[in-house]
Amino acid sequence: MQALSADEIRRSFVNSTKSQVKAMTLPTGFDELPWESLDFLGWRDPKAPARAYLVVPREEALTGIALNTAATGKPRRGTGLCDICHTAHQVTDVALFAARRAGAAGRAGNTVGTYICADLACSLYLRGLRELEVPQGETVPPQVRVQRLAVRLETFVSRVLA
Template identity: 50%
Template sequence: MEPLGQDEIRASFVNCTRGEAKGVTLPAPPSEIPWDRREFLGWRDPKAPARAYLVLPYGGEVIGLALRAAAPPKSRLRSNICGFCTTTHGLADITLFSARRAGKAGREGNTLGTYACGNLACSQYVRGELKPDVPQPYESLTVEERAGRLEEKLHKFVARVLESR
């Protein structure tokens, strides 16, 4: 991913107001983010843990999505799989994130959800920089192929959020 500045990150959000985007707490100073090892920038707001954000290159522009994190489920499932990077996690480490759709549909309250790594560190899991707490199924894909799959799944999610824009 190409490096972005604070203003570029804030201007990228397509499913929230300018005021909401201006109030986003960034994960770190942009100069400290290892952009060359990220397919997207994803983070939970440390001041409001139910808020999360995705920023990624999409269709020649940078798209940012504001997300809401659901409360942890009360389920008998022991694990689940991230919808972006396909990493298996214990149930406590997977979160249902919902994104308000862009445009009129979003203003009418329409949302789209997906289960993803609770810390949104998919790029790091794909590269083996972080290890999940549960055993992973064997996978013969290379790091580049897993990163490509991650980008493809992210782009499909963004496309669905943007459908009504």
């Protein structure tokens, strides 16, 4: 994706109040992000780790979505799959994120939940740029996985916007 400015990112959010956008902290190392290897920008808030953000370049517009994850402290075992990129992880490296829906539905308390790589680095995993601890069952080439990620991400974004 193309590099974004902090202003463009802050203006893109569809499910956040102005004060939430103001309180948001940009990703650590923002000036050195590997934009050319990213399908979307995703990060955990460095100052509020239960909060996370996705900024997705779409045909219509740049769409930012704020997410929340509940840290359960319960030990969990086994492996889990990211719903967006289908990367397999230790189950503790996949998190259930909830996005408040945009508009009236969100104000009424409706959310959309999905499992995503806990560090939201789906793009880097697909390109082999971040190490994986779990053997992957997936054998399709990275460019196909990137296309599939785009479709799944668009489905998630439309559910938040619907």
